[in-house]
Amino acid sequence: MNADSTKSWQAVQAEVLRRIRDREWKPGELVPHEAELARELGCSRTTVNRALRAVAEDGLLERRRRAGTRVALHPVRKARLDIPVIRVEIENRGLAYSYSLISRAEELPPPAVRARLQSPPDHKMLHVLGLHLAAGRPYALEDRWIDPDAVPEAREADFSRISPNEWLVLNVPFGGGDIAFSAVEAGPDEAEALDCAPGAALFVTERTTWRGSRMLTTVQLLFAPRYRLHTRI
C-alpha cells in the first residue's frame, strides 16, 4: 500500500479538481506545469499528465502545447450519453421488451432522408417502420431507411422478429455517426402507433451512420410521451 509518497492519478485528479473548485486556481489562470506539479505532489510527471488529461477531457481544463494548462473560462461540460440498443435499454428498466414490424418496403426516400444519406434522386432505399414496446405499451417508433447498396445483407434480413435497430448493431460493423435530439408534434399516424393524442410533444432522436464516407442508414426514433433521456455529469 503506497502509504503517501505514491499518489494515484485519481488522487492527483481529485486534488486538481479541489483546487479548481476552491478557486485556488482561478478561471482563465495558468496552472503550474506538469513537472512542477509532479514535484509538488510527490509523484511522476506521467501520473500528473494522466490526471490533467482526464480533467481536460471533462472540459474543466484547457491544454495546449507550450502554452501550458489553464482553467477553462467557460467550462463546456462534457456529458456522456450512453446509446444502447433499444431492447437493452428497456430490459435494463426491468420491463419486458417486444417489437412489431409495421411495414417494410423498397421505395424512394423523401427529400429530407435523401439529403441526410446523400443519395442520388432516383435511388430506392429499404424503408422499415417498426414499433418497440415496453411491457406491452408503445415505447418508440422506429422509422428507418437503409441504403441497400451499402448494406446488401439488409435485403435478406428478417425485420419482423428483430428490429433494424438491433439487426444493424449485430450485423453491420460500426462506423461514424451523427445524432440529433429534438421535439416534434405527433402526427395522426404517429399518434395512433404510439397510442397518444395527435399533437402530443414527442422526443425524437435522429441518427445517421456511415462507414468511411459511405452513408449506411438513417433513423428517426419517436419516443412515446413522457420519455426522458437521462445522464449524469
Place this chain on the structure above:
Amino acid sequence: MNADSTKSWQAVQAEVLRRIRDREWKPGELVPHEAELARELGCSRTTVNRALRAVAEDGLLERRRRAGTRVALHPVRKARLDIPVIRVEIENRGLAYSYSLISRAEELPPPAVRARLQSPPDHKMLHVLGLHLAAGRPYALEDRWIDPDAVPEAREADFSRISPNEWLVLNVPFGGGDIAFSAVEAGPDEAEALDCAPGAALFVTERTTWRGSRMLTTVQLLFAPRYRLHTRI
C-alpha cells in the same frame, strides 16, 4: 523519426478498430492480451494499454482484470455531449446573443422542484425566469430555482444583465449534476415568451446541480421550436 518499429497509440487504436470492424475479432470474443498485442504490433504494452483503454471508453471493448479484453456484444455507443453556456452556444453559431430577465422572486417552489432539490416543505427559493435570444429571436426560456442557503451570493447577483445560467458557471464552483432531455407541449405563457403556438412541441433540458450532497440549483430550459441538440459519435 520512428520509421515503423514504433507505433503510436493512435495507430494501435486504428488497428484495433479495424480488426473489430472487419470482424477479425468477433463480438463477444476475447482478444489477445496486452503483452501479446504489444509483441505482435512491435510496441510496448503501455502503448497497447493506452489504445485499448481508449477503445473501451467508446464502448466497443469491455475490459476486466484477469478476465481479459473482449469485443462488446451490444456496443453501447458512448456519445459525448457538449453543454456550453447558452451565450457561447449562440455566439458559436455566429448569432448575436441577448438576454432579458422576465421575473425574479423568492418564493415557495412547486412540489416537482422541491423534490428535485430535496428541500424542506416551507423553504423559500430564489426563482428566476429569463429569456435567451439569438439574433433578437427567442431561443430558450430559462426557468431556474436556486437554493439561497447553498448559494448565498445569488441573493446579491444581478440577473438582469447576466443570466443565471452564466452567472452560476462563473461564480459557483462546479459540482455534480444530472441532466434530462425530453419534450413538452408549450403552455400559453411559454408560447408567448418563445413566440410560438401554444401546444407546440418544445425540446426541454432539465438540470440539477449539487456540490457534495448539497443541492444548489435546478433549471428547466425550454427551447424554441426547431431547436436541435446535435452531436457526433
Place this chain on the structure above:
DNA sequence: CTTGCAAATATGTGTGCACTTAATAACGAA
C-alpha cells in the same frame, strides 16, 4: 460435492527516462 484458500494471470497503475511536437519568445536582418 461443496467450500475455502492459494496460485496464476490479465489488466491497472506508477516511475524514470528520452525524445517529439507545437507554440511562443527572442533575436537579427531587410
Place this chain on the structure above:
DNA sequence: TTCGTTATTAAGTGCACACATATTTGCAAG
C-alpha cells in the same frame, strides 16, 4: 518597423520495468 529564423519551453508520447489488484482456476480439506 516588420518579417522571418532560431531557441526555448511545456505538453505529448513512447519504452522498459515493477508492483498492485481483481478474478479465475485448480487443488485440497471438510
